[in-house]
Amino acid sequence: MTSTKDDEDFLRLDRQICFSLNAASRAFGGVYRTLLKDLNLTYPQYLVMLALWEAPKDEGLAVKRLGERLRLDSGTLSPLLKRLEANGLVRRERSARDERSVTVTLTDAGAELKKAAAEVPRRIGKATGFELSEIEDLRERLNRLTEALDRSALS
Template sequence: MTTPATDWLRLDQQICFSLHAASRAFNGVYRVILKDLGLTYPQYLVMLVLWEHGDLPVKALGEHLRLDSGTLSPLLKRLEAAGLVRRERSTRDERSVEVRLTDEGTALREHALQVPRRIAAATGCDVDEIRDLRTRLDQLTSMLDAAAQSEAAGDAGRQ
């Protein structure tokens, strides 16, 4: 069955809206689960990267999270005020600021271990379904990144 062209503009036909709605639903579950840790979802993502990679320059942290410094800086400021991270000028490059976990930030990792299990349970998916969905979403992200670069190159060529 083919979809009439006019139906392509229906909200329920938009993959971006399905992803947006799922993201908002995830944020709602994370909000409740992360309340015990005293973290917001974006702060939790910062902590995940630091727990995984250790000390990082702000620029590298932003690259991992796909966030610009204007969005990342207030997050880091709040995490620093909470005593979870420290921001320090790099001794190797004065222009670079490194983010380091404090002892309290490192210790919080133990309390966060229950978060992924609770999120997985909330999805109703088994481990293989979650792995498959994550793989497919990563592929979608790569395709969209490539399409955005191609579109940007085409826009530059048309100007």
């Protein structure tokens, strides 16, 4: 099989969606690292806190459910939770109904941190230079892309 000019152009690094997504992700990581420094959180810890801030305060989330929401396996999630617990932001407790299940709840300090974190999305939006409608459209497209890739991986 011979290679055509179109094949060569298609294989250029700057034409790869995976490269563009990875580059954007790394750039976001740098901005988040700067913004989250004042909150004493890493980006993965911030994601955990976002999920917990959405959960009913007194109920928290089961670790399994938290991992599903964040698309993280327990090997990645457990050390994050241990660090957040050591920093006094969350509490991990075995379920009284099922000892195999561990529930994560916010401490008062973890709940209070939400106020300080409220500025992060605004500053991220400003850093992109995008209008809110553009950000929402991009997020929707990325969600559709993720769903399509998940379905494709299952085939």
